[in-house]
Amino acid sequence: MASNIGKDLTHLVVLAVLVVVLLVVLTKFQWVHCSVIPGWCNVYCNVITRSHAQVGLIYGPPGDGMGNPVADDLEARGSFENEIRALRPDIALLPISKDDLSAGLLKRYDVIILERARSLSSRQIKVLIDFVEKGGTLVFVGDSATSQYVDPYDLLLAQQENQTYYERLQRELNARNLTWDSNYANRSIEEYKKTDTYDTIQNYSKVKRGFRKLVAVTAAEYNRTITRGYFVNLSIALPDHLVAKGLLKKLTDTQIREYAIVSVDPASTDIIAYIEDGKNRYPGIIETRYAGKVIYFAYPPERTNSATLLANTWDYIAQCSQDAFPPSRNEPLEVAPAEDIPVTASAG
Secondary structure (H helix, E strand, O other): OOOHHHHHHHHHHHHHHHHHHHHHHHHHOOOOOOHHHHOHHHHHHHOOOOOOOOOOEEEOOOOOOOOOOOOOOOOOOOOOOHHHHHOOOOEEEEEHHHHHOOOOHHHHOOEEEEEEOEEEEEEHHHHHHEEEEEEEEEEEEEEOOOOOOHHHHHHHHHHHHHHHHHHHHHHHHHHHHOOOOOOHHHHHHHHHHHOHHHHHHOOOOOOOOOHHHHHHOEEEEEEEEEEEOOOOOEEOOOOHHHHOOOOEEEOOOOOEEEEEEEEOOHHHHHHEEEEEOOEEEEEEEEEEEEOOOHHHHHHHOOHOOHHHHHHHHHHHHHHEEEEOOOOOOOEEEOOOOOOOOOOOOOOO
């Protein structure tokens, strides 16, 4: 009798272990979300993976691009933040003004969502690229970062590099007993004009359009923004992708009117869904193969009018993001100093 009980207990333990292993596999590869099983998120995130994704929602003021990232009323529906919180309560999501976007800030986050942030500085663009290169996940929306201007600090660096270049060229010319109108000097200067330093100095006052250096991250080039007088459709191209899991082949009840037209590199991207306007179709949701995970929405995702797509997207980028005490966006933001920008003493 005792031996039978012992065998039964052994079988139960083995079965329990197999069930846990199966749940870990299903959760890890995102076939199921941990919230489906009561208490499993706590076990999976706190005991097994011991990690919690911190997500920052970077946004600009109204008029700074497409989308509705946040709402003053946390109970109102329609904003990206409120729609996500309605699906995934108590998540570690903090809305952050784009003015606070810096290297020191992003060290705190695993995922950054960029929406309604058309105008960004050259330094902020560099910070985003560095974030993804270090393995961070970036969700990029619409026309964000398509109006880029030179940061004053970058202009200062360019001016210093410019002075250093001409001083070095002067020494080379002296060593070769050449003048500034020599072929050697002209060839050197022509090559120098192709550099970012020269471009920064010559065009520092101009606002530049398009993703520019972010193309390396997005593998897509921004062309223009279109606003229709009607709602367009969303056609799923990769139904097996986790973002598109459980969706109909075509979503015809969207609220998408405004969207970006982008050209993508097919060798570096997966087009998850297309926008269809009745005549043409354009890339709507794109994933880029890069160091970190990069998802690009050509339109505001909250306008999809699909709880399934929003939940899938959140689970794909930040499954373990539960926070018992989510920070309030009304609390003062503590930002770590950006270590890559040294403080220089003013001459005096």
